[in-house]
Amino acid sequence: xxxxxxxxxxxxxxxWPTTDAVQxxxxxxxxxxxxxxxxxxxxxxxxxxxAARLGEVGxxxxxxxxxxxxxxxxxxxxxxPTYNWPKERSVFALAGGMGALSASAExxxxxxxxxxxxxxAAQVGPADVVIGLAASGTTPFTVAAVAVARAAGALTIGxxxxxxxxxxxxAEYPICLETGGEFIAGSTRMKAGTAQKIAINILSTAIMVRxxxxxxxxxxxxxxxNEKLRDRGTRIVVEITGCALPxxxxxxxxxxxxxxxxxxxAVGLPLADAQDQLTNAGGSLRDALSAAHRALSxxxx
Numbered sequence: 001x002x003x004x005x006x007x008x009x010x011x012x013x014x015x016w017p018t019t020d021a022v023q024x025x026x027x028x029x030x031x032x033x034x035x036x037x038x039x040x041x042x043x044x045x046x047x048x049x050x051a052a053r054l055g056e057v058g059x060x061x062x063x064x065x066x067x068x069x070x071x072x073x074x075x076x077x078x079x080x081p082t083y084n085w086p087k088e089r090s091v092f093a094l095a096g097g098m099g100a101l102s103a104s105a106e107x108x109x110x111x112x113x114x115x116x117x118x119x120x121a122a123q124v125g126p127a128d129v130v131i132g133l134a135a136s137g138t139t140p141f142t143v144a145a146v147a148v149a150r151a152a153g154a155l156t157i158g159x160x161x162x163x164x165x166x167x168x169x170x171a172e173y174p175i176c177l178e179t180g181g182e183f184i185a186g187s188t189r190m191k192a193g194t195a196q197k198i199a200i201n202i203l204s205t206a207i208m209v210r211x212x213x214x215x216x217x218x219x220x221x222x223x224x225x226n227e228k229l230r231d232r233g234t235r236i237v238v239e240i241t242g243c244a245l246p247x248x249x250x251x252x253x254x255x256x257x258x259x260x261x262x263x264x265x266a267v268g269l270p271l272a273d274a275q276d277q278l279t280n281a282g283g284s285l286r287d288a289l290s291a292a293h294r295a296l297s298x299x300x301x
Contacts, residue, residue, distance in 0.1 A: 003135050003161050003188050005181035013183070025190070028183045032194035035161070035177040036202070043202055046157045046173035050129045050203075051210035053155045058089070058127035060204070061119075061154070063145045065095035065109035067189040068133035068159075068196060073101060075200045081229075083213040084221040093118040095141040108141065115145035119152070126153035131203070133158075133196055135188035137165025146170045159199055161192040175199060212284040215260075216240065220285050224257035233259050240289075241266040260285045268296050 013021055036043075054060070060079070062072035073092050079085035092098065095114070096105025108114065124130060130149040134142045137160030147170045150156040158171030161179050168174035177195040182188060208214060213221035218240070224233045230252070236259055237248035243266045254271050255261035263285060264274035269292050277295075281288035 002178065002180050003182065003192055004186045006185040007181040007183070010183055010185075025183050029191050029194055031179050032177075032191040032198060035179045035195045036198045039175050039177060039199065042173060042175055043199065044206065046175065047203055047206035048210060049155055049173065050157070050207045053127065053129055054089075054207070054211065055127065058129060059091055059122075059124075060085075060089065060207075061091040061093060061122065061124060061128055061130045061149070063093040063115070063119075063130060063132040063142050063149075064134065065100075065139050065141050066104075066106065067193050068135055068139075068142070069094040070101055071193060071196050071200065072131065072133050073098075075197075075204050079204060079208065081223045081225065082219060083208045083211075084223045085208070085213075091122050091124075093122070093145055095139075109139045110141070112140035112144035115141035115143070116148045119145045119148045124149045124152050124154050128154040129157065129207075130154045131157045131159070131200065132167055132171065133160075133200065134165075134167050135161045135192040135196070137162045137167040139167070143167050143170055157203070159196055161188065161195060175203075212282065212286075215285040220259045220263070222259060224252070224259070230257070233257065233262070237262050237266050240285075243267075260288070264288055264292050267292055 060076060062076045064072040073094060076090045076092060080087060094100050096108030130146060132142045132146040143166045146156050146158055146167060150172060156171045157173040158167040159175045159177060160167045161177050163176050163178055168176055177199055179191045179195050182190045218236050224230050234248045234252055237252055238245055240263050248266055251262040251266040254265055260278055261274045264277055265271055269277060277292055278288045281291060
């Protein structure tokens with residue numbers, strides 16, 4: 001298994017000057033970026049398929065153990081504030097439970113039956129998307145969870161750092177991030193973890209873009225939960241609509257912090273019409289704005 005291999009280059013690294021060791025560690029991280037670059041086509045295909053599958057009710061279910069599990073949870077948790085992804089539409093299947101976020105539960109990854117059980121308990125089905133991560137690609141908990149989810153009709157995505165492994169065979173969309181041996185043999189929290197972080201970041205972001213939660217490179221479905229984010233949201237409305245800052249602030253207040261609706265209010269739609277327009281556009285601000293401009297033009301406004 002390549003992630004467990006000992007690199008001849010680093011055999012004497014513990015005797016190196018710290019500067020040399022740090023430089024070598026940094027250089028090894030470039031392997032992570034290269035590994036992800038080789039998987040852009042499958043990442044794009046998986047993102048499109050996931051967005052289509054999720055629709056209005058599907059859930060994102062993250063599965064992993066150890067470092068991979070923690071990276072998965074980190075990614076999923078950030079979707080709430082960044083894209084207003086509903087909490088109930090994220091499920092975390094972490095070997096050893098959520099307590100394993102802050103305390104090691106190494107033996108839990110060997111329990112395939114627990115991986116199966118957590119998927120069944122979550123009643124995973126055809127509307128759901130399951131993302132499993134494992135550097136080795138052999139983690140029993142993760143492999144079993146992904147296999148059961150796929151059998152239940154869910155769309156499954158597997159990320160591993162070794163080719164030809166069970167996780168990649170179990171998933172409908174296998175993403176192989178071949179990072180090779182680590183600077184410290186077997187310490188996959190290093191470049192293997194970096195590759196997983198990059199890949200899952202790209203995957204979830206692309207899914208949210210396809211779901212219409214991004215417009216012109218801006219977080220138009222961001223959760224406005226503090227003053228900093230309210231200011232950001234107001235400026236997003238200004239940037240998109242060209243209205244004055246006070247008008248944007250008023251529109252955002254009317255829309256109860258919903259940036260997409262605030263943009264439609266700012267261009268001249270009454271609140272109720274703005275809500276209907278966004279719904280009719282399937283949540284796409286681009287389509288809703290186009291329809292709003294047509295309607296306002298026809299009405300001479």
